[in-house]
Amino acid sequence: MLDRYARRKYSDIFVRSACVAATVIALVPLVSVLYYVTSRGIGGISWDFFSELPKPVGESGGGMANALAGSFKLLFLACVFGIPPGVLAGVYLAEFGNSRFGKLVRFSADVMSGVPSITVGIFVYSLVVLRAKHFSAFAGGVALGVLMLPTVTRTTEELLKLVPESLREAALGLGLPKWRATLRVMLRTAAPGIATGVMLAVARVAGETAPLLFTAFSNPFWSSGLNEPTASLPVIIYNYAVSPYEEWHRQAWAAALVLLLLVLLLNVSARLLVRNRVGAR
Amino acid sequence: MDRRHTDREYEGELESLRERVLLMGAHVEEVLALAMRAYNDRNVLLARGTIELDSTIDQLELEIDEAAIQILARRQPVASDLRFITTTLKLVTDLERIGDLGVNICERVAELGVDRSENPHDPIPRIADVAQAMVHDALDAFVAGDAVKANQVIDRDKTVDAYYAQLYPELLPRMMSNPNVVFESTRLLSIGKSLERLADHATNIAEMVVFMVKGQDVRHSGPASHQ
Amino acid sequence: MTVGSQSRISKPTPRKGARGEGSATDDSRSRWDEVSVSTLVPKMRTEDLHAYFGQSEVLKGISLQIAEKQVTAVIGPSGCGKSTFVRCLNRMHEVVPGARATGQVLLDKQDIYQGDVDAVRVRRRVGMVFQKPNPFPTMSIRDNVLAGLRLNGERPDDPDAVVEKMLQRVALWDEVKDILGRAGTGLSGGQQQRLCIARSLALEPEVLLMDEPCSALDPIATARVEELIHELRKSYTIVIVTHNMQQAARVANFTAFFYLGKLIEHDRTDVIFTRPKEQRTEDYITGRFG
Numbered sequence: 001m002l003d004r005y006a007r008r009k010y011s012d013i014f015v016r017s018a019c020v021a022a023t024v025i026a027l028v029p030l031v032s033v034l035y036y037v038t039s040r041g042i043g044g045i046s047w048d049f050f051s052e053l054p055k056p057v058g059e060s061g062g063g064m065a066n067a068l069a070g071s072f073k074l075l076f077l078a079c080v081f082g083i084p085p086g087v088l089a090g091v092y093l094a095e096f097g098n099s100r101f102g103k104l105v106r107f108s109a110d111v112m113s114g115v116p117s118i119t120v121g122i123f124v125y126s127l128v129v130l131r132a133k134h135f136s137a138f139a140g141g142v143a144l145g146v147l148m149l150p151t152v153t154r155t156t157e158e159l160l161k162l163v164p165e166s167l168r169e170a171a172l173g174l175g176l177p178k179w180r181a182t183l184r185v186m187l188r189t190a191a192p193g194i195a196t197g198v199m200l201a202v203a204r205v206a207g208e209t210a211p212l213l214f215t216a217f218s219n220p221f222w223s224s225g226l227n228e229p230t231a232s233l234p235v236i237i238y239n240y241a242v243s244p245y246e247e248w249h250r251q252a253w254a255a256a257l258v259l260l261l262l263v264l265l266l267n268v269s270a271r272l273l274v275r276n277r278v279g280a281r
Numbered sequence: 282m283d284r285r286h287t288d289r290e291y292e293g294e295l296e297s298l299r300e301r302v303l304l305m306g307a308h309v310e311e312v313l314a315l316a317m318r319a320y321n322d323r324n325v326l327l328a329r330g331t332i333e334l335d336s337t338i339d340q341l342e343l344e345i346d347e348a349a350i351q352i353l354a355r356r357q358p359v360a361s362d363l364r365f366i367t368t369t370l371k372l373v374t375d376l377e378r379i380g381d382l383g384v385n386i387c388e389r390v391a392e393l394g395v396d397r398s399e400n401p402h403d404p405i406p407r408i409a410d411v412a413q414a415m416v417h418d419a420l421d422a423f424v425a426g427d428a429v430k431a432n433q434v435i436d437r438d439k440t441v442d443a444y445y446a447q448l449y450p451e452l453l454p455r456m457m458s459n460p461n462v463v464f465e466s467t468r469l470l471s472i473g474k475s476l477e478r479l480a481d482h483a484t485n486i487a488e489m490v491v492f493m494v495k496g497q498d499v500r501h502s503g504p505a506s507h508q
Numbered sequence: 509m510t511v512g513s514q515s516r517i518s519k520p521t522p523r524k525g526a527r528g529e530g531s532a533t534d535d536s537r538s539r540w541d542e543v544s545v546s547t548l549v550p551k552m553r554t555e556d557l558h559a560y561f562g563q564s565e566v567l568k569g570i571s572l573q574i575a576e577k578q579v580t581a582v583i584g585p586s587g588c589g590k591s592t593f594v595r596c597l598n599r600m601h602e603v604v605p606g607a608r609a610t611g612q613v614l615l616d617k618q619d620i621y622q623g624d625v626d627a628v629r630v631r632r633r634v635g636m637v638f639q640k641p642n643p644f645p646t647m648s649i650r651d652n653v654l655a656g657l658r659l660n661g662e663r664p665d666d667p668d669a670v671v672e673k674m675l676q677r678v679a680l681w682d683e684v685k686d687i688l689g690r691a692g693t694g695l696s697g698g699q700q701q702r703l704c705i706a707r708s709l710a711l712e713p714e715v716l717l718m719d720e721p722c723s724a725l726d727p728i729a730t731a732r733v734e735e736l737i738h739e740l741r742k743s744y745t746i747v748i749v750t751h752n753m754q755q756a757a758r759v760a761n762f763t764a765f766f767y768l769g770k771l772i773e774h775d776r777t778d779v780i781f782t783r784p785k786e787q788r789t790e791d792y793i794t795g796r797f798g
Contacts, residue, residue, distance in 0.1 A: 166642040170704070172603060173636035174656035175711060177628050184659050189646050286795050357754055359781045359793045496783025 037257050044254025054220055054236075060247055064255055066222050070137070070230035071206065071262075074216060077141020077226070078205055082148030083198055087187075089149075090156020090194075095182060097157065106157075113150035120146050121211030129215060135229035140216025147208060148201045155197030159190040196270045203266035207259055209234035233259045291356055295365070298348050299424075302369055302376075305341040306420040308334065309376050312383040313416065313479075317409050319390045320472065323397055328390040331383070338380040345373045361493075368493040372423065375482040375489075379416060382475040382482075389468045389475075398462045404451055405472055408444045411437060412476045415483035422487060428494040434487035435499075441480035448473045545762060545774055550614075551576035551715060551745040552597060552634075557611035559592050559601055566592045568769040569611070574715070579737060579746045581760030581777065583753055585797060588766040590749045594717050597747065598634035599627040615715070635713035639720040641700035643692030643707070650688040652703055656711045674706040678736055698729025702736065709744075716740065718748040722755065734759050753793055757781050765789045 048063045055062030089105065096102050121143055128139040163186050171181035187194075216230050218239060223230035233255050240252035286292040312334050319328040349370050352358060358366055415434050422431040452466040488500045550573035559567035567589045574580050574597075582590040595601040596609050599620060612619045620630045643652045653671045657664055664670045671688065675681040680702045684695070692703060701721060708716060718737075722730040737746060737759050750756050756763050757777060764774040765786070773780065773789040784790045791797055 164642070166638060166640055167644060169600070169603075169636075169638060170642040170644070170707075171659065172600060173598070173631060173638070174659065174708065175628055175632035176659055178603075180659060185644060189644070191646075284791070284796060287797060288795055291795065359753070359757070360784055360790050362794050363782060 034260070037253065037260055041253035041255075041257030044250045045257065049251070049254055053222070054251075057245060057248075062251075064231075064233070064236060064251065064258075066219065067231040067233050067236040067255065068258070070216070070219070070223060070232045071234075071259075073137055073223075073230060074140045074144055074212070074232055075202055075206060077137060078144030078148055079198075079202065081142055081145025082152055082201070086149045086152025087156050087194065089153040090160065091182060091187065093153065093157040094160035094186075106154075109150040109153045112146075113154070116210075117147055117208050118210035118214075121214040124211065125214035132227070134227070135215060135217035136227045137216055137223055137230040138226040140212050140230065140232070141226075143211040143215045144205045144208060147205050147211065148198075151201040151204065152194075152198055155201070156190070156194050159193040159197065160186055162193070163189045192273060196274050199266050199270040199273070203263045203270075206263055206266065207234055209238055213238075233262075291352075294348070294352055294356075295362065298345065298352065298366075298369060301341060301345050301348065302373065303420070303424060305338060305345065305373060305376050306416075306423075308338050308341065309380045309383070310413070310417060310420070312338070312380055313386075313413050316383045316386040316390065317406075317413065319387060320393075320405065320409075323390070323393060323395045325391050325394060328387040331387045335380050335384045338377060342373045342377045346370065364493045364496060368423075368489045371489050372486050375485045379479050379482050382479045385475045386472050389472050393465060393468050396465065398455075398465050402451075404444070404448055405469060405476070408441060408448070408473055408476045411441050411444065412480040412483065415441070415480050415487075419483045419486040419490065422490045423493075426490075426494050428491045431487040431490040431494070435484050435491075438480055438484040441477055445473055445477040543776065545573060545575070545776070548573075548575040548578065550574055551616065552747075553612075553614045554593075554596070555612040555614070557593070557596060557609060557613060559589070559596055559609045560607065561604070562606040566769055567596070567609075570766075570771050572764055572771055572774055574745060574747055575762060576745050577741060577743070578761040579741050579748060579759055580762045580764060581756035582747065582749045582764050582766060583751070583756050583792075584766035584772075585792065586751070587768075589769040590766045591719055593766065594719055594747055594749050595636075597715070597717055598631050598636055600631070600636060602627070632711055633713055634715040634717060635708035635711060636717045636719070637701070637705050637708055637721050639723050641697060641704050641724065643695075643700050643703050645691065645693045647692055648689045649684050649692050649695070649703060652692040653706050653710055656707055670710060674710045675703075677709060677740075678702040678706045679732065679739075680706060696729070698725050698732060701725060701729070701733060705733075705736065709740075713744065715745045715747065718746065720749050720751065723751070730755075753781075765792060767792070 046063075048061060050063060050068065051065050052061065052063030053066055054064065089109070093102055093106055093109075097106060124139055124143040124146065128142055129135055132139070167185055167189060168181055171185040172178070176185070212232055212235050216232060216235070218235050219229045219231045237252045237255045237259070240248035240255070243249075286295075312331055315327060315331040315334075318324070319331060349366050352366055356362075415437055418430055419434045421427070422434065448470060452469060456463045456466045485500075491497065491499045552574040554570050554572050557567055557570040557572075558565060570589075570593060572593075582593060584590050592601060596613060601607050601609055609621065611621070613621055615630070615633065619625070620627075643649075644655055647655060650667075650671050651658070653674050654664070654667055657670070672681060672685075675684060680699060683699060684690075684703075687694075692700065695703060701724075705716075705721075722733050725733065734755065737748065740746060741761075748756075748760065750759075760777045762774065763777045763780045765772045765780065765784075765788075767788055773784060773786040775785070779785075780789060781793060784793065
């Protein structure tokens with residue numbers, strides 16, 4: 001009797017320790033990345049970094065203002081190209097997803113979310129860049145938008161499905177046409193969750209480098225408008241990191257840190273948004 | 282389709298109520314039978330003994346009322362069950378009064394003593410026969426849920442009324458011609474009166490049975506014969 | 509005979525008028541006794557209504573009249589089609605994929621199932637309250653009341669007046685007048701249900717359908733909603749589905765008993781519950797089913 005009890009106790013302790021160990025192992029990469037990037041990059045953070053353009057090779061100093069601005073511009077464009085079609089597709093799937101076409105759309109979205117980003121880059125390259133015969137922020141935005149699309153679609157669909165049918169019935173019972181009931185009641189109720197999903201999708205594409213290599217390319221100066229190639233944080237990090245210059249390495253670390261913080265910020269905001277919603281209930 | 286209530290306990294409660302009503306009815310009929318036998322035999326002892334039986338009847342009335350109210354409170358009966366319960370509540374009042382009237386008869390019999398006048402014709406038995414039959418048939422109608430039988434009881438009330446109406450004209454000349462029979466005659470009148478009222482109560486019971494069976498309220502209306 | 513009737517042990521005072529109720533009560537009582545399903549003007553009527561979920565026929569030819577400004581209850585065992593029936597009255601039935609209905613449903617003598625009739629507009633005239641209270645969670649109490657109007661693109665001239673009037677009508681105003689900005693879902697179950705009723709009433713429907721509105725409420729909240737129904741009857745025609753027979757007995761003027769998709773009996777509530785004409789009705793309400 002005691003033997004069985006002791007056995008259980010020890011196996012409990014063993015499994016618990018194993019879980020803790022596994023967690024620690026899983027956390028190691030995250031913690032080390034954070035620590036490493038922070039320690040290497042903090043040195044390069046300065047006011048110049050955020051305000052100055054890159055200086056030519058050889059000269060010290062300079063910043064990445066254009067890359068920062070470029071990243072924001074690209075993310076903005078990505079939202080413009082990715083969110084509306086994504087949300088509408090999600091609405092379609094939630095409403096009509098059981099038709100054959102609906103199943104096809106859902107399948108495509110699932111497949112697309114697994115497509116390597118470089119493939120998307122090449123796709124947009126041939127579609128936009130080759131036609132226009134130059135790299136552009138527009139193309140970069142399209143590429144990032146396409147990458148966001150499947151995530152936004154599936155998130156919207158899943159969240160809409162979570163909204164209780166009773167709300168739709170209430171809306172219909174009030175004499176709303178079906179589309180209005182969907183948009184102004186169901187979608188509105190799901191909106192906070194969808195916003196969270198969108199934020200997470202943006203956080204994901206914020207760090208995409210490969211597609212940008214073929215579309216937005218890079219730019220040592222400010223890019224104006226949408227039709228010029230534009231610098232972006234990930235690409236700059238790539239270029240500087242593979243360069244032989246020490247100065248550039250330092251700046252690349254700083255840029256990496258900034259990018260990391262940006263992504264962290266987006267994730268945390270998304271979490272806070274959810275928590276506030278739930279708290280209000 | 283099984284006609285019993287899904288709730289067996291409820292079914293049991295209704296059955297128990299019905300049985301108690303029947304028991305009370307049996308007691309009442311017995312009191313009447315004994316009272317009339319005491320009258321026919323001028324058996325004072327029997328009369329006095331019969332009076333004792335009334336307490337059982339009163340006790341049963343209380344029990345039945347209590348049980349019926351319990352069912353009303355706990356079961357919220359509707360339709361036929363509701364009519365049954367309300368009929369029961371009213372019916373036992375009439376039964377109890379019939380019992381009391383039987384007791385009245387016994388008291389009059391005790392007063393009469395063993396004397397019997399020489400007059401050959403006794404007007405009481407024919408009233409008693411009809412009245413007792415009415416009580417019996419009304420209870421049978423209740424048990425069987427027979428509205429036809431109940432209506433027949435209602436119709437017979439006019440017979441009792443007619444017999445009773447003849448009682449006074451028959452007894453008055455006797456009293457006038459022979460003062461010695463006044464005491465006896467007044468007792469006979471009283472007994473006749475009790476029997477007539479008893480028949481009215483039996484009619485009430487029959488009317489309630491019609492209501493219970495058909496859902497129609499035939500009280501205070503209906504054929505002109507009983508007004 | 510006079511002698512006999514005096515001895516009849518009936519009540520010493522006559523039934524009517526003895527308690528000084530006056531002739532008004534007597535008149536209305538005798539008038540109500542003469543009322544039957546056929547004497548009242550029907551607000552809505554169904555003619556041979558059949559309803560299907562795919563291949564399965566749930567309503568098998570229902571012809572029923574809903575009297576105007578009266579409460580009609582629909583009772584019956586689970587699966588008898590009572591909810592389906594009521595949902596046909598405002599064309600909510602067809603919202604479910606694969607659901608359809610044939611036959612006629614007449615609202616003021618106009619068939620709402622006719623080809624050119626817009627279901628959306630029918631639902632403005634025939635409102636609905638559901639079993640589980642469903643105020644919109646993203647909106648405040650105030651916005652919930654106005655939701656029916658606003659979401660349809662209408663802008664009332666004096667929204668505050670509308671809100672107050674509707675909440676007064678459902679006896680909720682005093683309880684929430686200081687917290688109109690709070691989320692609709694922050695109220696108790698009974699309050700939420702009354703809020704949903706107010707929301708429906710804001711559209712000024714002519715008929716109000718209630719699908720087991722008190723099933724999710726505690727007895728006190730239920731009593732308040734029933735009291736509300738009693739008040740609303742003066743202005744609206746009400747159809748209430750309930751599986752609680754005592755509720756139908758308390759609240760409804762007319763009761764219809766459904767069984768296995770058919771209408772078995774439809775009559776005044778007092779008749780149904782004291783002397784129903786159909787054996788199946790009798791068996792159901794006295795608890796002799798199954």
